[in-house]
Amino acid sequence: MSRTIVITGATGALGNKAAQAFAGRGHSLVLLDNDQSKLDALTRDLHLPAERLFASVVDLRDGNALRLTAEAATVKFGRVHALIHLVGGWIGGKTLVEADAKDLDFMLAQHVWTTFHLFQSFAPHLAKSGWGRVIIVSASTVPQPPGKTGAYAAAKAAQENLVLTLAAELKDEGVTANIIQVRAIDVEGKGSGTTPDEIVAAMLYLFSDDALKINGARLPLY
Helix, strand or coil, X not given: CCCEEEEECCCCHHHHHHHHHHHHCCCEEEEEECCHHHHHHHHHXXXXXXXXXXXXXXXXXXXXXXXXXXXXXXXXXXXXXXXXXXXXXXXXXXXXXXXXXXXXHHHXXXXXXXXXXXXXXXXXXXXXXXXXXXXXXXXXXXXXXXCCCHHHHHHHHHHHHHHHHHHHHXXXXXXXXXXXXXXXXXXXXXXXXXXXXXXXXXXXHHHCHHHCCCCCCEEECC
């Protein structure tokens, strides 16, 4: 069955891989990013017919802009079935005493506010569909953060709790929300981190009907 999947941070290494994988399985895509040239390149590479693709440059920190985007995507496809939220960003290397308050503001904007606005904009559409999946990628260090990662760890912990809250709120609507945790994303496939291919494989499993009972989980992929 063809479904409609929203992918944020679509032009990153992980977003690109996810877009290719889900497009290859016949699904329609809503690709959201903040870089028009990279988004144009990705849409060309996908070779999808216009009726299966909606691509938009939007600032996910802007709730009003994102709600308008959600409405436009829903008008085109009728329904939305999945949110794969891959907007990243990391600031660290300073103790809490050394850190600038702007670092925390930036991390909260990247991880918490983007997630909050995304859920407010799209979760009602997931609920109406009666079947849905929400997936984010987080860090294995969130439960016990090391030193000099305060701003990032605080933001990712808050983001994870938004996901777990959504999992509880939509559990009776056929929608699951889960977290894939990695130590690091190994884009080159040469280190000890988790590769984009491995992460996307986990996404595809969580997206499947076999994973219907996995909800509100932190999946350790490391």
